[in-house]
Amino acid sequence: MNATRTGRATVRTGRATVAVAAAVVLSFTSAGFANGATGAVPRDHGEDExxxxxxxxxxxxxxxxxxxxxxxxxxxxxxxxxxxxxxxxxxxxxxxxxxxxxxxxxxxxxxxxxxxxxxxxxxxxxxxxxxxxxxxxHQDVLIRADDDSIKQPSDLNNKKLCSVTGSTSAQNVKDKIAPDAQLQEYGGYSECLTGLENGVIDALTTDDSILAGYAAQSQFKDKFKLAGFKMSNExxxxxxxxxxxxxxxxxxxxxxxxxxxxxxxxxxxxxxxxxxxxxxxxxxxxxxx
Missing domain, CATH: 3.40.190.10 (Periplasmic binding protein-like II)
Incomplete structure (x- = not known):
């Protein structure tokens, strides 16, 4: 191969290498923007983010x-x-x-x-x-607004007490406060709220701030109340x-x-x-x- 052909081949090879590198960079950049759309942005994101x-x-x-x-x-x-x-x-x-x-x-x-x-x-x-x-x-319980039967933590004995599967909150109540409480574990707090609203359960327990957030939703207005027991410090x-x-x-x-x-x-x-x-x-x- 003569010098001219060799030079052209080298240029073509160089251009191909640059094109591949650019494609790789574009791929990573696009992935970054795609992740950004879902909130999962890599830690090497823009300096202002x-x-x-x-x-x-x-x-x-x-x-x-x-x-x-x-x-x-x-x-x-x-x-x-x-x-x-x-x-x-x-x-x-x-x-x-x-x-x-x-x-x-x-x-x-x-x-x-x-x-x-x-x-x-x-x-x-x-x-x-x-x-x-x-x-x-604080760990607390959420009860129906018209329920006057739960005035102190010990009143949870023989009541159906709900929390999410894997939570320690309900077990803490049963172990330390109301050993005769009937534990009901649901997949999520929303399911516990539905059960509480329908009378299937009597109380839902977790942090009072979390309970207040659920109770504050417009669809639950005036339906629930916090008991105010303060059973732990969080x-x-x-x-x-x-x-x-x-x-x-x-x-x-x-x-x-x-x-x-x-x-x-x-x-x-x-x-x-x-x-x-x-x-x-x-x-x-x-x-x-």
Whole structure:
């Protein structure tokens, strides 16, 4: 082959290599945008974006609505924090953080921080760091608004008590408070609510903040009430990677949120319809045992 043909072949080969490389880059870029549409954006996203883990299925706390928007107290708290970190709401990429996945999401770097009814405890603190707490919740029960038979925790004896499959809340009641309670485990809280509404069960138990969020839905207006038993302390924290400098920055943001009244406004907005008697904003860095 002469020099001219060799040169042309080299050019063609070079162009082919560039084309393949471009296709690979385009493929990864397209995948990034596709993931972004579902909220699962890789951690090497745009420099202005911030990825936040929330619950998708807890009304009043963290809920992805059918139209693709996000609502709830944790969403409002996370949006405020993101603003204080220099991000507009449009910069936030929301990612579902199921209870069993939260530590993994943080350790793997899939999210920048998590606000997902994430109770601070010693076991979790071995794996991740927590800013906050930003809300003190309690285990409680939700009952029908016209039910006057459950006035104290021991009244749950011989009552049908519902929680979701795998939850420790109902078992805690049976083990420590009302040993004769009849446990009913359903697949989700919505199923428990339907059973409560229809009289198939007598009480639903989990964190009072979660119960208030469900009861605040328009379709359940005036149908349920919180018993106000405060059977445990649940300190909700913002989860970050172990050793992350975000912890201090988020604590500063939370302090500002409380001081300027935004925290109270978010509580009223998300829990007010259920007459939720929330605790005052907790002191940052102080976990109530």
């Amino acid at each position: 911030i990825t936040v883990g929330i619950k998708y299925d807890q009304p009043g706390i963290g809920l992805k609505t059918p139209d693709g928007t996000y609502t709830g107290f944790d969403v409002d708290v996370a949006t405020y924090i993101a603003k204080e970190l220099g991000h507009d709401p449009s910069d936030i990429v929301w990612k579902e953080a199921k209870s069993a996945d939260r530590e993994t999401l943080l350790q793997r770097g899939d999210v920048d921080f998590i606000a997902a009814s994430y109770s601070i405890n010693d076991e979790r603190a071995k794996k991740v760091d927590f800013a906050g707490p930003y809300l003190l919740a 300190n909700y924290g913002i989860g970050v990677q172990k050793g992350s400098e975000l912890k201090a920055k988020i604590n500063t943001a939370l302090e500002k949120m409380v001081a300027d009244g935004s925290w109270d406004a978010a509580v009223k907005k998300n829990f007010g319809p259920a007459n939720y008697q929330n605790e005052p904003a907790p002191e940052i860095g102080v976990v109530v045992k």
